[in-house]
Amino acid sequence: MFEDAEWNQIIMKLTELTRAEKVTWEIGFDGELGANVKDTLYEIGSVDGDGRAPYYFSIAQGTPARERARLETGDDREVSRSVQYSLSELQRLAFRMASGGPQLAKQLLSQMEEVLPTPPKDDVWATGETPF
Numbered sequence: 001m002f003e004d005a006e007w008n009q010i011i012m013k014l015t016e017l018t019r020a021e022k023v024t025w026e027i028g029f030d031g032e033l034g035a036n037v038k039d040t041l042y043e044i045g046s047v048d049g050d051g052r053a054p055y056y057f058s059i060a061q062g063t064p065a066r067e068r069a070r071l072e073t074g075d076d077r078e079v080s081r082s083v084q085y086s087l088s089e090l091q092r093l094a095f096r097m098a099s100g101g102p103q104l105a106k107q108l109l110s111q112m113e114e115v116l117p118t119p120p121k122d123d124v125w126a127t128g129e130t131p132f
Contacts, residue, residue, distance in 0.1 A: 001069040004080040011057065011086040014042060018093050025098040033094045041065050044091045047072055057087050 002010070017023045017037070025035045032045030041060040046052055054074030060067045073084045096102070 002071075004083050007057075007071055007079075007083045008086055010059075011083065011090050015086070015090045015093060018090065018097055021097070021102070023097075025094040027095075027098045033091065033098055035094065039063075044087070044094055047074060053084075053088060053091075055087055055091055057090075 014023065014035075014037075018025065018035070023035045023037060025033050028034055028043075028045075030045065030049065031051050032043050034041060034043045036042075039061055043056075043058045043060070045056055047054045047056050054072060056073075057071045058067050059069045071079065071083070071087070073079050073087055
């Protein structure tokens with residue numbers, strides 16, 4: 001349905017929204033990842049169900065949701081390496097977000113900060129640099 005350049009733009013914009021935590025990803029029953037942006041559902045899953053590449057990326061709209069476009073990666077697919085790489089990167093990031101990675105990292109760092117606070121940036125003795 002879309003040209004590779006259009007797929008890449010859609011995937012890159014979704015990656016940008018995900019990094020900015022403007023999109024919430026959830027893990028579905030079969031391990032697929034889903035996110036809603038307004039009235040559009042984006043879904044990433046493993047084509048063969050093993051949780052790894054090759055991946056599919058589908059776009060659905062409406063109520064009930066109807067698939068409008070679908071992309072599948074893999075060696076035998078007519079998809080550019082750039083699109084395959086972009087989708088793999090989005091899948092990795094979406095899984096990290098759906099699994100709570102950023103929140104856990106913040107929590108752990110906050111706990112460590114309570115034990116050993118980070119010295120002020122202008123404290124040259126704490127940085128290990130010689131002030132002379």
